[in-house]
Amino acid sequence: MPVIEVKQLKKTYNETMVPVHALNGVDLTFEKGEFTAIVGPSGCGKTTLLNMMGGLDRPTSGIVTIENDDITNMKAGELVDFRLNNIGFIFQSYNLIPVLTVKENIEFIMELQHRNRKEMEDRVRYLLEVMGLSDKINVRPRYLSGGQQQRVAVARALASKPKFILADEPTANLDSKSTDILLDLMAELNQKENVTFVFSTHDQRVMDKARRIITLEDGKVISDIKQVKSNEARHS
Amino acid sequence: MKQIIILAWRNLWRNRRRTMITLASVFMAVILAIAIRSLQKGVYASMISNAVRFSTGYIQVHAKGYWDDQNINNSFEYDPSLSAVFQKNKDISLYVPRLESFALASSGPHTKGVAVTGIDPEKEDEMNGLAKKIIEGDYFNSQPQQGILIGDGLAEYLQLHLGDTLVLLGQGYHGATAAGQFPIQGIFHYPLDQMNNTMVFLSLPDAQLLFGAENSLTSISLMLQNENAISSAKEFIEKHVDSTYEVMEWPAMNKTLVQEIQGDNAGGIIMLGILYLVVAFGVFGTILMMTMERKKEFAAMIAVGMRRFKLTFMVIFETIFIGLIGIVSGTLIILPILIYFHRHPVALTGAAAETYQQFGIEPVMPASLDPSIFLYQGITVLCIAILSAFYPLWYINRIPVAGTLKQ
Ligand SMILES: Nc1ncnc2c1ncn2[C@@H]1O[C@H](COP(=O)(O)OP(=O)(O)OP(=O)(O)O)[C@@H](O)[C@H]1O
Ligand SMILES: [Mg+2]
Numbered sequence: 001m002p003v004i005e006v007k008q009l010k011k012t013y014n015e016t017m018v019p020v021h022a023l024n025g026v027d028l029t030f031e032k033g034e035f036t037a038i039v040g041p042s043g044c045g046k047t048t049l050l051n052m053m054g055g056l057d058r059p060t061s062g063i064v065t066i067e068n069d070d071i072t073n074m075k076a077g078e079l080v081d082f083r084l085n086n087i088g089f090i091f092q093s094y095n096l097i098p099v100l101t102v103k104e105n106i107e108f109i110m111e112l113q114h115r116n117r118k119e120m121e122d123r124v125r126y127l128l129e130v131m132g133l134s135d136k137i138n139v140r141p142r143y144l145s146g147g148q149q150q151r152v153a154v155a156r157a158l159a160s161k162p163k164f165i166l167a168d169e170p171t172a173n174l175d176s177k178s179t180d181i182l183l184d185l186m187a188e189l190n191q192k193e194n195v196t197f198v199f200s201t202h203d204q205r206v207m208d209k210a211r212r213i214i215t216l217e218d219g220k221v222i223s224d225i226k227q228v229k230s231n232e233a234r235h236s
Numbered sequence: 237m238k239q240i241i242i243l244a245w246r247n248l249w250r251n252r253r254r255t256m257i258t259l260a261s262v263f264m265a266v267i268l269a270i271a272i273r274s275l276q277k278g279v280y281a282s283m284i285s286n287a288v289r290f291s292t293g294y295i296q297v298h299a300k301g302y303w304d305d306q307n308i309n310n311s312f313e314y315d316p317s318l319s320a321v322f323q324k325n326k327d328i329s330l331y332v333p334r335l336e337s338f339a340l341a342s343s344g345p346h347t348k349g350v351a352v353t354g355i356d357p358e359k360e361d362e363m364n365g366l367a368k369k370i371i372e373g374d375y376f377n378s379q380p381q382q383g384i385l386i387g388d389g390l391a392e393y394l395q396l397h398l399g400d401t402l403v404l405l406g407q408g409y410h411g412a413t414a415a416g417q418f419p420i421q422g423i424f425h426y427p428l429d430q431m432n433n434t435m436v437f438l439s440l441p442d443a444q445l446l447f448g449a450e451n452s453l454t455s456i457s458l459m460l461q462n463e464n465a466i467s468s469a470k471e472f473i474e475k476h477v478d479s480t481y482e483v484m485e486w487p488a489m490n491k492t493l494v495q496e497i498q499g500d501n502a503g504g505i506i507m508l509g510i511l512y513l514v515v516a517f518g519v520f521g522t523i524l525m526m527t528m529e530r531k532k533e534f535a536a537m538i539a540v541g542m543r544r545f546k547l548t549f550m551v552i553f554e555t556i557f558i559g560l561i562g563i564v565s566g567t568l569i570i571l572p573i574l575i576y577f578h579r580h581p582v583a584l585t586g587a588a589a590e591t592y593q594q595f596g597i598e599p600v601m602p603a604s605l606d607p608s609i610f611l612y613q614g615i616t617v618l619c620i621a622i623l624s625a626f627y628p629l630w631y632i633n634r635i636p637v638a639g640t641l642k643q
Contacts, residue, residue, distance in 0.1 A: 047642065056539055057638035077543060084541025091641060095536035099246035111239050112541050160541070 001067065002029040003164050003196055004053055009062035011048050011219075022048040023059070024219035030164065030198060035190045037210035038200040044216040046200035047168050053198070054087050054166045055079045067163060084112055088157030090167035090199075094149040096141040102128070102152050103137045109159045127155040131185060147178025151185065158189070164196035171206055183209050240546055244553035247526065255558070258522040262562025262617060265515040267570045269508050269613050274574050276504045277604035278581070280497045283597050284486070289364040290431070292489040293332065293457025294466050297473060300482045302454060303489065308337045308409050311452040312480070321476040322458065327465035332359045332457045335443045339406030339414065341386075341436065343394040350390065350436050352404060354443020363459055366424065366437070373398045373422035382439040383421030387432030391423050398423065402436070408448035416446045427598040512616060520624040523555050527628035534632060535640035548629045552622065559621030563614045577603035 011023040022045045030036065038046050051057040052064055055071045064071050066086060074082060083089075096105050103124050110120045128134045131151040141149050150170060157165050171179040187209055189195045199206075207213055215223040248255050288294055299312040314333065322331045335354035340347055357376035361367040366385075367375040376382050384402055396402060401417050408414035418438065426432050444450050460469060466485050473483045487494045527534075534547055581602035584592060589599035 051638040054539070056641070080538060080541055080543050083539065089536075089540050091536060091539075095533070095641075097243070097533065097537070099243060099250060108239070109540060156540070 003032050003034075003067060004028075004030040004198075005063075005065040006049075006053065007063045007065070009049070009052055009064065010060045011045075011052060011057075012060045022219050023052070023062075025062070026216075026219070026221055028214065028221065028224070030196065032163075032196055033190065033194045034164075034196050034198065034212055035187065035210055036198045036212040036214060037207050038198065038214045038216060039202070039207055040216035040222075042202075045219040046216060048219075049216065050166050050168050050198070050200055054089060055083050084109070084160060086163045088160060088162035088165035090150070090153050090157050090165060090170045092169045092172045094141070094146070094153050094173075096149055096152055096156070098141055101138045101140055102133065102144070105141065105152060106156050106159045109156055113160060123159060124155075127158055130189070131155050145178070147174050147181060150174060150178070150182055154182070154185065154189075158195065164198060167197065167199035169200055169202065171201065171203055176205070179203065179206065237549075240550045241553055244550045244557060247530075247550070248554055248557055251526075254522060254525070258518055258558055259561055259565075261515050261518045262558060263566045263569075265511055266562055266566030266613055266617060268511060269616075270567065270570050270609060271574070271603075272504060272508065273609045273613070274603045274605070275577075275601050276501065277606055277609060278578070278602040279597070280501070281604055281606075282581075282600060282602055283493060283497065284490075286428070286598055287490045287493055288486050289459075291457075292484075292486050293363070294460045294463065294486050295458040295470055295473070296455050296484050296486075296489060297458070297477070297481055298455040298484075300480055303482060303484060306336070306454070308335075308407070308447050308449060308454065311335065311409070311449055311454045314451050314453050318456065318477065321473060322456075324476070325469055325472045327461050327469045328458050329461045330359060330362055330459040332356065332363045332459070333440065333453045334360075334455050334457065335440060335447065335449060335452060336454045337406065337414075337443075337447055339404040339446075341390070341394065342403050342405065343396050343400065346394045348390065348393060349434070350386075350404075351434050352406070352436055352438060352443060352446070354438045354440040354446075356440050360437075363457070369424040369426055370422045371425045373420065375422055376437075376439050382442055384418035385422045385424055385437040386420060387435055388423050388425045389429055389432030390434065390436070391420070393433065396420055404436075404446065406447075408446070409452065410448075412448040414447045416442075418442070427600070429593050508616075512620060515617075516620045516624060519555065519558060519620060520627070522558070523551065523624050523628050526554065527551060527631055531635060531640055532643060535635050535637045538635070538637050539641060544633050544635075547632050548625075551628050551632065552625050555621040555625045556618065559617045563617050567610055567614075574603040574605060577601075578605050 006026055006028040009023050009026040010021070013020040013022055026045075026049060038049060040046055048057075052059050055064070055074070059072055062072070066082075069082065071079060071082060097108060100108060106124045106127060107120050110123065124137070125134070128137055131154060133148060133151055133155070136144060136148065136152075141152065144152065150173075153170075154165075171182060174182065183206060186197055190197055201207060210227070212224070212226045214221060297318070299310050302310040319331065322328050333356050337352055339350060339352050341350045342348075355366075355376075361375070370385070371388065376385070386396070386402065391397070394402070398420055400420050402420055403417045404415065406414045424432075438446065444452060458469070460466060470483050470485055477483070537547065538544060581600040584599040584601060592599040
């Protein structure tokens with residue numbers, strides 16, 4: 001069973017005088033353990049698609065199903081809880097909570113889920129170890145570099161044990177070295193722990209690490225290529 | 237909930253300077269409001285206490301018709317069963333009989349109209365501390381033959397000294413002539429010039445004799461253990477005395493005073509309203525800015541799974557913190573000052589004192605420590621805080637998540 005199923009998805013923005021057809025009938029399925037990049041020229045609808053898949057915005061028509069749950073017709077409050085328990089988000093501009101420390105930022109999600117203290121502490125320690133940030137546990141975000149903040153954001157997205165993680169241009173604000181570190185960490189999580197990632201990008205080097213590349217143009221899928229174990233092939 | 241409170245508290249200190257300025261405005265408003273109210277209420281209480289202790293008592297029993305026509309002919313014969321009624325009610329702490337009328341006081345070439353009050357020396361002193369106001373000579377003692385007590389203002393006007401004789405001339409009960417002469421036994425001084433200039437006291441038997449009204453009284457004034465028992469005590473008395481008597485409460489007998497207080501009080505409340513309006517805009521502005529500038533942060537929090545109502549709680553806590561810190565710090569600073577001025581009332585001098593005198597008010601400003609003052613200011617500030625959060629709450633509930641994250 002696919003984790004995410006997108007059927008005949010359309011989104012038309014009517015905010016200006018001229019309606020903008022950001023998505024023009026998109027059909028896609030994503031399986032557990034995918035590491036997928038969504039690419040295409042600026043304005044092709046990448047962000048719009050990710051927002052629909054993450055339940056952050058409502059499509060004009062079409063359906064998004066997440067493991068049997070149709071999220072397009074959920075009530076607003078239900079949808080917030082659904083996101084909390086099923087979807088991890090990584091944003092381009094990190095969006096950590098500035099008044100909370102690294103540890104508290106990660107715990108924040110788990111507290112919303114009412115996890116117990118012991119479980120939260122173990123998970124924070126484990127995630128920060130994976131992210132190589134154990135020494136920053138009690139630091140507030142503004143004392144971290146962009147790359148470090150984005151790694152905290154990955155840890156936060158993983159904290160809730162989501163079914164998949166959506167990342168809209170996660171490396172757009174990072175330098176190439178931080179981009180490599182972040183991508184390698186994400187790829188490692190994907191391979192070792194079977195975490196499903198769907199991310200959008202403009203960056204060729206990021207695309208190269210993906211195992212599936214979906215290209216959009218004018219709100220339509222124009223190509224969908226699976227490059228099986230392309231990473232490993234290149235590195236070996 | 238703990239998480240939300242921690243977030244709210246830390247958010248408050250993100251823009252330390254702005255929060256401090258807002259807090260300072262709440263703090264100043266609380267101090268000002270409490271100080272103004274405390275002095276107002278203190279002055280009202282002192283005015284009421286003067287009126288109650290020196291004239292009417294909390295409750296007064298007199299013959300029906302006396303209040304509208306305060307005339308010796310409307311006096312009543314004292315019946316001992318009345319005191320039995322008063323003693324039966326445990327809220328009544330003191331009953332003070334009086335016989336009051338008017339007379340001309342003269343000494344040599346000088347004449348002046350005065351208010352003559354026949355009193356029970358012990359009870360009168362217990363009610364208003366008359367004995368302590370004697371500045372020359374002595375208060376009444378238990379001897380049957382007593383002199384007269386006059387105010388220092390009257391003594392000066394009539395050029396009288398201790399031991400001199402004062403002649404009183406007037407109309408007695410049912411048209412009899414009232415005439416007598418009394419040696420000046422004591423001279424008193426009140427903070428109120430009006431009393432010093434126009435009041436004279438005789439012992440009750442002397443006054444009854446003077447006015448030809450043996451065993452008669454014009455009123456019995458009652459003091460109470462507890463001010464809140466006024467209506468119940470009044471009802472009690474009415475039930476136990478016959479209908480030739482009238483029982484009145486102090487507000488009905490001091491209508492001008494009550495109106496004056498109400499008018500002044502309304503003025504004070506309007507002033508506070510304006511003060512708080514200014515503060516409310518300050519708090520509102522701060523909370524609004526705190527919300528607007530975190531729009532994207534809020535959108536991200538909603539995106540990752542925080543319900544909007546939790547964010548609104550956070551903002552409410554933020555404003556409540558501002559309100560509470562302002563109330564608590566303001567109260568802590570002003571309270572010791574008010575306690576001092578409660579114990580040592582400000583004595584007014586000069587023009588202010590004269591104005592007070594003209595209105596028959598003792599020229600002192602004691603601070604009131606009535607807990608309701610602090611309670612009301614606290615509630616007002618908290619209401620302002622919560623009301624200030626309304627627009628931000630509405631705003632939070634309309635943040636478009638996807639659109640905001642894109643910015
Ligand atoms: N809120 C909106 N109101 C109106 N039009 C919008 C809105 N959001 C996006 N669009 C339009 O929809 C189209 C798709 O936008 P989208 O942001 O999904 O593109 P994108 O592929 O993410 O672009 P980029 O690579 O620049 O991030 C664009 O033409 C954009 O102008
Ligand atoms: Mg985009």
